[in-house]
Amino acid sequence: MKRKNSLPKYLLYTICSVAAVLAATFYFHISDTKQNTTTVIIERHDEDITTEVSEIQTIKTTSKKTRTHKTTTTKTSEAAETNTAEPTTEFVFIDLNSAGADEFAKLKGIGAVLADEIIRYRNEHGGFRNIEEIMNVKGIGEGIFADIEDNIYVIDPIYDTEEEFAPDCDYEEQENETEADEPILTLEEAAPININTADAAALMLLPNINEEKAQSIIAFRDENGSFHNTYELLLVEGISRNDVNEILDFVTTD
Structure with a gap:
């Protein structure tokens, strides 16, 4: 009788144990599935964030490069236009005996100070007899004269050398004629x-x-x-x- 009563208990105990094992197995299976699903979601989320950040950085870099390229092109174009534009130089041709200080100041190497010196010399000496005489002005030498000689003139210039050498030429001609007459x-x-x-x-x-x-x-x-x-x-x-x-x-x- 005791053996008959213990058998159902044993079967019930066995069934409960199996049920507990199955329940535990199912629980762990469900938990593992949730963990895997969460991991996959996180990984996908990270990838999406990384992809979005990369795309944003690429767009920003491209925009910066584009703006830099446009700015450089604009500056280069402006520099080219600046270099291409040639300054216009006014050609000056003035009379030393009638020009004013403003006109003299336009000459290369002649500023306001030298312009005043030229006028002062002209007033003291009664005018310039020739363009070379401007080198007698204080501060004007051969260098400045070489730069401005094509821009200045004197009406009816006078040179002392013409008066000095005219008699000498006649004397030399007479001397040559005398020597020619003498026998060698x-x-x-x-x-x-x-x-x-x-x-x-x-x-x-x-x-x-x-x-x-x-x-x-x-x-x-x-x-x-x-x-x-x-x-x-x-x-x-x-x-x-x-x-x-x-x-x-x-x-x-x-």
């Missing part, structure tokens, strides 16, 4: 040439004696007194023994 001596006609009194032209009639050697003979003569004999020509600088042998027959010391 040959060595045979002039020999013997006195080396103590002859000038350079006479000495140059001698064989192998050029102007330099003739001047050396005269210099030796002036420094040491007259030649005592013709062989002393060997002491003259630049005169060789061969030169002396060539001229001995044409010179004298008397």
